[in-house]
Amino acid sequence: MPDVYVHTERRGFGRGLVDSVVGVLVGVVLFFASFFIIGWTETSVDESRIVLSALAVDAAAPPPEAGGQAVKLSGKAEVEGPVADPDYLPGRSLIYVERTAEMYAWDEDEETETEGDRKKTTYTYDEEWTSSPADSSRFKHPSGHHNPPQTIRGLEERCEGLVLGRLRVSGGEARFLLARDVQRSEAGAGARPWFVSRDGNSTEGSPRVGDERVRLRAVDTGADLFICGALSGDAVRPLTHRRGSFLVVSPAPEGEVVRELAFEHAMVVWTGRVGGFLAMLVGMALMAGPLTYVLGFIPVAGKAGGCLLHGVFALIALALTTATVLLVQFFWVLVALSLVAVLVGVVRWGRARRAPAPAA
16 A cells, blocks of 8 residues: 655745746746647657558669668668677577666655645655656655665667668667567576565565566567668668658568557657646646635635636636647648638639729
C-alpha cells in the first residue's frame, strides 16, 4: 500500500488573492500554448507514409538515378564495426543492442487543493520499477523513502555501417525499430545476473527497494533487415523532412514497420490533442483563479459554483480543441473555399457593374 502524507497550511486572504492573480499570467501562457501544442502535433510527419511511398530497389543491382528520393530495400547485410554488450551478452556480435536498466524505487506524487484560505497538499509514496529513480533527498518526506544509488546503467550501441549489395548504410545515423527482445536464457556463460537483489532476500516477483534488473533488445549480425531512407549515390542516408530526418533499420518485415510507425504517429497526435486540451483547461482555470478563490470562502454554494465553473471550462476547452483540430486538418480546404468565394464575389460584382442601367 502507498504511504500518504497530507500537509495543510492557512494563508491570509491577501496572500491567497495575490497568488491567484499571479496564476492568471501563467494561465494566459498555458491557454495560448495549447493551440501551438495541438497545431504542432496535428502537422507532425506520419513516417509510415514515407515507407509506403518509397521506391523499392534491389541492392544487388546498380543504384538507380534517384538522388535524395526515399528508397526501401531488404536482405542480409555485411556489418562494419559490430557492437556488443560484454556484461550481459558476452561473445555475441551484434548490429544493435539496447540495454534498459531499472531499479525498484520510491516515487513521490504531489496533489494540491485550495479551498478558501486553506491549501492542502497530499504526498503519495509508492514503489515501482523505473529507469530513472528519483533523488529521495528531495522528497517532502524522505524518512522511510530512501532510494539507494543505481549501480547498473543502460546503454544503446549501433554498428558503424551496413553493406547490402552495392549500397552502404550508416548505422550510426539509423533508427533501429522493432529490435528483438533477448531472453535471459540466451545470455550464455560469464554473463552478469539480470536481476540483482539488494539484500539477497528478494526476487523479481517480490522485489524490494534497491533491487535492479536489466532488459535487452538486440539485432544479431546475419539477420534479415528492412531498410528505408534516402538514396544518395551508392549510400542510403537519412531522409530529411520538415520535422527532422528518417532512416530506419529493422529486422521486422515492411508491413510490421509500417504498422509500428503508423501507431507511433497516432500516439503523437492523440497525446498532443489530450495535452492541448488539458493545457487549455488548466489555463482557463488559472485565469479564473481570483474568482474561484473568493468563491472558496462561501461554504457550500462557493464549492458548487467552482465545480460548475470548471465544468463549463471543460466544455469550452473540448469545443476549442475540436475546432482547432478541424481547422488544422482542413486548413487548405478552407483556404480553397475562401478563394472560390472571393472569386465568385468578384465575378458577380464585375457583372453587376457591366449590367446596363434600367431605362428611365
